[in-house]
Amino acid sequence: MRGEGGDRPGEGGEDCCDMRGMLGFLILFLLSKKPMHGQELAGEIAIRKGEKKLSPGTIYPALKGLRELGFIVEERDGKTIVYSLTDKGEKALKLAKIKFIKTFFGIFPE
Amino acid sequence: MRGEGGDRPGEGGEDCCDMRGMLGFLILFLLSKKPMHGQELAGEIAIRKGEKKLSPGTIYPALKGLRELGFIVEERDGKTIVYSLTDKGEKALKLAKIKFIKTFFGIFPE
DNA sequence: CTAGAGATATTGGGTATCCGATATATATAA
């Protein structure tokens, strides 16, 4: 019951951070910089983390979840599907970034 | 290619980032700034995240895991138990920070 | 049309994270 209607008039900052954890957050952040398709995204994450590419069983369910949340949309481009943020996704990312920065304040060297 | 040397230069750099995910990482970071006991830690995290304090079922298993990894030690002080980093924990944190910064590069505003 | 390659998607399984509830331990107050 995470309907749009907002059972909570008072808040509204509730479901903005339920983006399937850190992976969803990272995906949203990367897509905000540049729309990408799944494998491209997996490659970018692999480079950042210094690990192997995420398995299809990891990346696609994550994308599906973000799509079902209304945070991203997909557009087929030949063989691939390019994902990009919706307005809702941008808004959610913005709020999540604030929270992220506050949570990990002091970790990044200045 | 970008695998920096291949898969396995022996060992040592293996368990350095397996600190039970982001919570373990955050705990290690906070303890590196100041030794604290469990509830104090939960309070600090609550402030940073802007949420309620972590449940005992979250904070204590996380601390137990870090202790079993040899990253923290505990010392009873009256009613509380104060946790602090070991040398191994400091080293692990340092490496994890590098990975964290690389993974989330660009999230923090400059 | 048929193969092959690459991208996308689902399934099944295992581990990790986290919470709510419950239980135990310690210190203080009565």
Place this chain on the structure above:
DNA sequence: TTATATATATCGGATACCCAATATCTCTAG
């Protein structure tokens, strides 16, 4: 001693994460 408050700890369940294997889809080569 008993009662209370706080801290620590564990248990059961829900969700997130991640992979290997498998299947489907789309384009291109032949």
